Structure formats: structure tokens, C-alpha cells
Amino acid sequence: MTTDAGTDVFEEHRPVLLGVAYRMLGRVADAEDVVQEAWLRWSRADRSEVREPRAYLVRVTTRLAIDRLRQVKARGETYVGPWLPEPYVTDFGDRVPDTAERAVLADSVSLAVLIVLESLSPLERAVFVLREAFGYPYAEIAALLDRGEAAVRQLAGRARRHVDERRPRYEVDPVQRRDLTERFLAAAAGGDLEQLMSLLAPDVRLIGDSGGKAKAPLRILESADHVGRFLSGVAQKGLADATFHFLEVNGGPALLIRTAGAPDSVFQVDVLDGRIQAVYVIRNPDKLKVLADV
Incomplete structure (x- = not known):
């Protein structure tokens, strides 16, 4: 050979x-x-x-x-704070997986x-x-x-x-997950706490991974009240200079947020019965390097 x-x-x-x-x-x-x-x-x-x-x-x-x-x-x-895997792009291009x-x-x-x-x-x-x-x-x-x-x-x-x-139960329907992600983004960016709360399951969890190198909760947030108020507070601090891009990450739709042209955060949600059950926020800059050219 x-x-x-x-x-x-x-x-x-x-x-x-x-x-x-x-x-x-x-x-x-x-x-x-x-x-x-x-x-x-x-x-x-x-x-x-x-x-x-x-x-x-x-x-x-x-x-x-x-x-x-x-x-x-x-x-x-x-590891400082909660740990999440590095985002793994699973984009299928024009092919729609069954x-x-x-x-x-x-x-x-x-x-x-x-x-x-x-x-x-x-x-x-x-x-x-x-x-x-x-x-x-x-x-x-x-x-x-x-x-x-x-x-x-x-x-x-x-x-x-x-x-x-x-593992928590969740649905894998990409259309529903993307729809809820878009509504979630609109409510958070607009500071609409009431709308945001309506999208969250009562026992929703937010897991933020910064590795101690960016701002993110150093513990898992639980309950719609805690998660909703945290996200509303983040939005109020300003997302004006950010750009938003949807992509396929780890088998589901995710939101990539860029600031100054560089990856800043990846958001993904798990959904069950039309409500957001979990919110994942990856902010560790070391883990976002893989998305620099996406």
C-alpha cells in the first residue's frame, strides 16, 4: 500500500x-x-x-x-462553573435528515x-x-x-x-425548537419578561459555561422566575452591537451570537410540550474558537 x-x-x-x-x-x-x-x-x-x-x-x-x-x-x-461540551457543528447542508x-x-x-x-x-x-x-x-x-x-x-x-x-426528556423536532428559540430571542432582546416567562417551563434550567473566562452564572439556574429574570437582565445590558446566526449544533438548531465579528455565545434550548425545558449558554472563548469561521 x-x-x-x-x-x-x-x-x-x-x-x-x-x-x-x-x-x-x-x-x-x-x-x-x-x-x-x-x-x-x-x-x-x-x-x-x-x-x-x-x-x-x-x-x-x-x-x-x-x-x-x-x-x-x-x-x-x-472546571470553573458548570461544564458543557464544545459546540459541534452538525449542519447537513441541503440534505434534510430523517x-x-x-x-x-x-x-x-x-x-x-x-x-x-x-x-x-x-x-x-x-x-x-x-x-x-x-x-x-x-x-x-x-x-x-x-x-x-x-x-x-x-x-x-x-x-x-x-x-x-x-438525561432529561425533550423533543427533537427542529422546527419547533427553532420557532421557540426565535420567540425566546425576541422576548429576551425586547425585555418582554411576561412573554419570556410564557415560553419557559416552570422547572426550566439554565446551564451557562464560561470556564471562568467570560460572564455567565457560576451555578445552574433553576425555575422560570430565576431564568427569566437573568435573561431579561442580560438583554437590558445591551445586545445592540450583536449579530445573530442560526446554525445546526449537536444535532439541533442553535443561535450563535457574534460581537465585533467574533463568536461571543452559543444558545440552545431543549423543548418539551411546547415549553423550553433547558437553556444552554456556551461562553467560554476557548470552546467558541471552533465557530470562528462558521
Whole structure:
């Protein structure tokens, strides 16, 4: 196999590898680092011995991501304020994904699910991602992770139960989510607290991620009153110089706010029964770098 052929094979599988690594790590930059390391290992490997390049590359990427997660946990890294994943653009262009495809995305890459995955062990997370997001059979996952199939099934069941118990319920209809986001923006920008409150579920939660590097709540806000008054206060401080752009992030519509031409914030909402159940606000400038050219 020539070097060019090896490059072509790797590039063919790069989207899958990046998808696995991002779902494992919740950080675009870390996922790209892992995929780059997988490329280095692929380039040094005796590829004549590799019968199934995709399986080989997914195995290497998954193991590297597990190692990265273990390193983070071993260092006991702390984060200032609530943590959210880096926004991951999932724009389909002119192609409209079907309901089943959106359900898979919501079940593996949505902000709500990735928050829950943070509480899984690295192995549980790997099994969940490979099984739920990419549909790998248990036997293949066992081979990828050098584990027995029975052990993998046990890990998968435990991870699935954990996610089902902890993730909030929400709807994945993009039209409804975008409509509520637009009404939410109009009410907040206009300082219309009454209209804003009518869009929020009584037990709505606002999770703001600044990493201590921008202004955002350092704890999760709960209840329509607290969330509504906070958002109204933000609007009153001025959004005159901001521009607003809708884009597809983590499988759902999101609002990108730019100030002075640079990404300032990403807003996304979860919806259930026509009310906003959760508001996600990503303001950490390190996490918004991935949207600089969007």
C-alpha cells in the first residue's frame, strides 16, 4: 500500500473517527488531537497486516480517547462553573435528515446526553458511543476493546440505564425548537419578561459555561422566575452591537451570537410540550474558537 493510498483510506474514515472521539471527549480540540495521533499510528503501521482499516482505526481512536479521559480524571482537573461540551457543528447542508437519523444524533451527540456521559467511566462511555451512536455489534465492540462479549453487554446495559435515568426528556423536532428559540430571542432582546416567562417551563434550567473566562452564572439556574429574570437582565445590558446566526449544533438548531465579528455565545434550548425545558449558554472563548469561521 502506498503512502497516498494510506492517506486516502484514513481520510475516508476521518469523519467516523472524529465522531467517535468527540462523543467520547466532548471537546472538539481534544477529538482532533486524538484523530491526529491515530493518523500518526496509522502512518507508522504495517498496513499490509491490516485486513479491516475501519475497524483498526476505530480501535486505535477509541483506545486513545479512553486514555485521554483517564488522564483527565487522574489529574483531577477542575472546571470553573458548570461544564458543557464544545459546540459541534452538525449542519447537513441541503440534505434534510430523517426522523430516525435525528433521533440517533439526539441520543449520542446532544448537549443533554453528553453532559450525562461525563459521569460514565471511560469504558462505559466507549461502549455506549460505539453501540448507541454507531451501531456496532457487541462482538465487534468486545474485539475493539479487548474485552469479553459478556462484559461488554454488561457495560452497555449499565451505561444505557444510567443515561436513561439521568438525561432529561425533550423533543427533537427542529422546527419547533427553532420557532421557540426565535420567540425566546425576541422576548429576551425586547425585555418582554411576561412573554419570556410564557415560553419557559416552570422547572426550566439554565446551564451557562464560561470556564471562568467570560460572564455567565457560576451555578445552574433553576425555575422560570430565576431564568427569566437573568435573561431579561442580560438583554437590558445591551445586545445592540450583536449579530445573530442560526446554525445546526449537536444535532439541533442553535443561535450563535457574534460581537465585533467574533463568536461571543452559543444558545440552545431543549423543548418539551411546547415549553423550553433547558437553556444552554456556551461562553467560554476557548470552546467558541471552533465557530470562528462558521
